[in-house]
Amino acid sequence: MSRLREQARAVLASGPPPLTPAEWERGRYVLTCFMDDLTDTPPADRYEQLSLADFTLREAAHLLIAHHGGWTGVGKWLPRRLLSADPVRGKDLLQGHQAVAELADPTPLVAAAAHVLDVLGGPLREGYTQRWHA
16 A cells, blocks of 8 residues: 555656647637637626636636646636646736626736736637547
């Protein structure tokens, strides 16, 4: 049991496998789409705005945590992992999400997600095609 525990600790300490180039590209494209949709959604469409804010936060967090070689999380672990991986950008994303929830203002979240994209090569719109494998 002791040997298995040490092996598990070693696996966790080494971090997850890095994203493939296709996964990075897809993530950049998806985050760009969420940001564009969030920017274009009128504040009166609160359900859509809140849904898009959630997707934007999760995709940006996933990419930022992966950029730093960390394990991602869900629920209460998402903000914990995000702040652990990148305290400054992580806090900006979380505060941006809070601004959408409390003030119906997507501007801080869109700006924070754009900063994440800047680290990863910028937004991806035109020319992206997803490759399907059978």
